[in-house]
Amino acid sequence: MIDLAQLITSFVAAAGFGVLFNAPRDRLLQCGLVGMFGWILYYILVAEGLDVVPATIFGAMLVAVLSQLCAKLYKTPVIIFNVSGIIPLVPGGIAYDAMRNFVENDYFTAVQLSAKVMLLAGGIAIGLMFSEVVKQVMTKAGSALKD
């Protein structure tokens, strides 16, 4: 069951980042929704017992696909939607934990956590890349069909 609190907070977080990044005012709602869907997919997958790295990849994929759709629909650059949408997936919490362990001289845990942060950042990258691949394949296929 999806937690209502998670839905609301992830929407507020993504839309709030839209304000911080000065997204166009009439697109804030979409920014929030894109971020919310990405985070909820991640949240459900993790709750179902999937590892956080693949869950992040799938979350980022959903964000990227939704952003491409919004970009097509509203004729605005895709960056406006995926930047604030991806924010909930950014491993800020683990990065903080890693830093905290460094300070407490627990280098073993700190290095482990740092490696995880890198994997998660890579997962976000893979997710974003995936939608780019789909988009390019679709445009190529579209122009091939026209010819």
Added chain:
Amino acid sequence: MKEKVAVAKVCMLAGKIMLECGAETYRVEDTMNRIAAAFGLHDAQSYATPTGINFSMDSSEATHFRRISHRATDLHKIAEVNSISRRITAGELTVYEANLLLNNVSEAKLAFPYWLQIIAAAFVSGSFTIMFGGSWPDFLPSFIAGGLGFAAMLGAEKIVEIRFIAEFFASLIIGLASILFITQGVGVDLDKIIIGAVMPLVPGLHITNAVRDLMAGHLVAGLSKGAEAILTSFAIGAGVAVVLAFV
């Protein structure tokens, strides 16, 4: 000839606005080339990095150069330049009209007012505390600490011109405020409060842009943006670490 110079000016201006607002460099180059092609320069060359743009109207022509010294995040201006460039490629604008429109965008102050940004940052902080598994009693301390931290960053950016110092100072304030709340009995989990409160400072835009630039083959831009992101996160971590070291 005069026409060509005007086209180069328009391209440089569009590129400058986009870079200053934090667009990906491959998008900047793409936009500049599209504008140039729309005005009849089919072999125009552009090379953008986060710190400067080069633009040639033709391989054998003189190269124009522009230094980008100040970078911020302003998605609204990117969208505006994008729509102007769409109108140019559709043939709706002359060179001079395009120049005028771009100048207006460049001068415009489209940012949200500071108080609204601070409130947004506070809501972001509180929300992240809940999303990362915090409980509702942690919402308020994180809300206040995040707002304070973001306000501190805006203030520090005005006073000190050195990058990363503002982020360091902001996360220092966040750490202090969070510990104060915990010792006063407001809030339960120190870690969750701090994680939520530092999220508005996290360089999410730089991280995604760095990755997208690397994927598009812009290795120089991608690496330099990545370095900027790492340094910023380090500054944030260091600020919190200083506070934690004395707890």
